[in-house]
Amino acid sequence: MTSRRGFVASAVLATPAARRLLPTIRVAASHDRMQWWREARFGMFLHWGLYSILAGDWHGDEHSAEWIRNNDKIPIDEYDALLTRWNPTDFDPDAWAAMAQRAGMKYVVLTTKHHEGFCLFDSAVTSFDVMHTPASRDICRELSRALRKRGLRVGWYHSIMDWHHPDYLPRRDWEVATRPADGADFSRYVQYLHASVDEILSNYGPIDVLWFDGQWEPTWTHHLAVSLYHEIRARHPDVIINNRIDGAGAPKGEELGDFGTPEQTVPAMGLPGKDWESCITMNDDWGYKASDHNWKSARQLVDILVETASKGGNLLLNVGPMANGLFPPEAVDRLDEIARWMKVHGDAIHATTASRFPATDRFRSTTTSRALHLFLTDWQPGVLPLPGLRTRPKSASLRGLSGAAARLAVVDHDGGFAVVLPPSPPPTLRPVVTLRFGGLPVVQA
Numbered sequence: 001m002t003s004r005r006g007f008v009a010s011a012v013l014a015t016p017a018a019r020r021l022l023p024t025i026r027v028a029a030s031h032d033r034m035q036w037w038r039e040a041r042f043g044m045f046l047h048w049g050l051y052s053i054l055a056g057d058w059h060g061d062e063h064s065a066e067w068i069r070n071n072d073k074i075p076i077d078e079y080d081a082l083l084t085r086w087n088p089t090d091f092d093p094d095a096w097a098a099m100a101q102r103a104g105m106k107y108v109v110l111t112t113k114h115h116e117g118f119c120l121f122d123s124a125v126t127s128f129d130v131m132h133t134p135a136s137r138d139i140c141r142e143l144s145r146a147l148r149k150r151g152l153r154v155g156w157y158h159s160i161m162d163w164h165h166p167d168y169l170p171r172r173d174w175e176v177a178t179r180p181a182d183g184a185d186f187s188r189y190v191q192y193l194h195a196s197v198d199e200i201l202s203n204y205g206p207i208d209v210l211w212f213d214g215q216w217e218p219t220w221t222h223h224l225a226v227s228l229y230h231e232i233r234a235r236h237p238d239v240i241i242n243n244r245i246d247g248a249g250a251p252k253g254e255e256l257g258d259f260g261t262p263e264q265t266v267p268a269m270g271l272p273g274k275d276w277e278s279c280i281t282m283n284d285d286w287g288y289k290a291s292d293h294n295w296k297s298a299r300q301l302v303d304i305l306v307e308t309a310s311k312g313g314n315l316l317l318n319v320g321p322m323a324n325g326l327f328p329p330e331a332v333d334r335l336d337e338i339a340r341w342m343k344v345h346g347d348a349i350h351a352t353t354a355s356r357f358p359a360t361d362r363f364r365s366t367t368t369s370r371a372l373h374l375f376l377t378d379w380q381p382g383v384l385p386l387p388g389l390r391t392r393p394k395s396a397s398l399r400g401l402s403g404a405a406a407r408l409a410v411v412d413h414d415g416g417f418a419v420v421l422p423p424s425p426p427p428t429l430r431p432v433v434t435l436r437f438g439g440l441p442v443v444q445a
């Protein structure tokens with residue numbers, strides 16, 4: 001089903017029930033600003049801040065990464081002293097942009113400020129920023145330039161919760177004794193938040209995504225969120241804003257945000273009728289933690305990407321750069337492998353919409369106007385039934401790592417069709433069969 005502006009409303013295709021309703025559903029007016037994002041399907045999340053210096057280790061306690069100040073109850077003076085150690089001499093924004101681009105990512109979302117309060121941009125409203133460090137480099141400026149040069153979209157993550165600003169409330173309960181809240185004024189913090197958001201939106205060219213977080217404390221209300229939202233929208237109509245901008249007490253149906261943000265999970269049925277993006281770590285942590293060796297394999301990561309695309313969502317895959325500005329080698333290795341896979345199979349991910357097949361264990365699938373892509377979950381040579389397919393494919397091919405397409409036979413099967421797979425799979429992380437048609441094929445759920 002193609003909307004007025006020519007793109008398929010993918011999320012509504014995610015469940016069989018929703019697919020049956022397709023002819024009657026009128027897709028909610030789609031904003032132009034979402035189009036590139038829907039086609040992108042894959043982005044990079046970057047968690048980088050003062051916590052990266054600690055690498056998850058506070059005097060031998062190794063339980064946290066970007067939450068370390070809170071979890072290890074680090075006194076503010078000791079945490080502030082990290083400013084003097086922020087000096088990422090190996091930071092090369094073009095190398096980051098190049099890795100994202102090679103991996104087939106179309107956008108990058110960087111933590112301009114995480115819960116710790118440290119700003120990776122040159123701020124006129126706080127001195128707790130990159131310009132007050134030995135490096136004195138505006139990370140947001142350098143990265144946004146590098147991304148745009150390569151045609152990648154720019155996204156800014158920004159935390160509403162702030163463990164550093166004196167006016168932010170509530171205080172962590174473990175620090176009220178040493179850092180009393182007397183005199184703190186949350187409305188002044190709100191002004192600060194507006195001013196910082198204005199800086200990141202105004203000083204770095206057009207920003208494509210604003211990704212809020214840390215919105216869950218009771219001081220951040222729906223009412224405050226609405227005024228921030230409208231202020232942003234009035235001046236930056238095209239920026240895509242995530243749902244975590246919203247605060248406590250949002251009336252049902254009036255929740256803010258252009259897209260949902262399931263965290264560390266791919267929703268079983270997607271989020272029918274909504275745009276969504278799963279954010280997922282490569283190991284267990286968002287920020288760099290030296291002792292976190294629980295890396296997912298490149299194949300697992302490709303499978304997660306396939307899973308999100310097959311359900312009509314995006315994947316925002318996280319990297320936690322080290323304090324020196326390099327990506328952890330384990331992340332680089334995985335990005336390289338994903339890049340090799342995406343080079344051959346990227347068109348089965350980008351600008352596709354959700355699967356139209358009924359659930360099957362044999363494959364996941366994505367859809368374009370004239371093709372169905374099947375990502376084979378396990379390799380079983382011989383007949384691969386195509387459940388529900390009612391249109392005979394004009395061609396079927398199996399792509400290998402080299403890009404050479406192996407033509408597959410299409411046979412009649414069980415009142416429908418099947419393709420015949422060769423004895424062994426091509427050497428790729430996840431083999432893909434592409435069925436091509438003269439137009440949109442009929443598939444019965």
Ligand code: GLC
Binds near residue numbers: 047066263
């Ligand atoms: C959570 C965490 C945070 C992380 C984010 C990513 O909200 O507080 O550390 O940045 O999720 O989705």
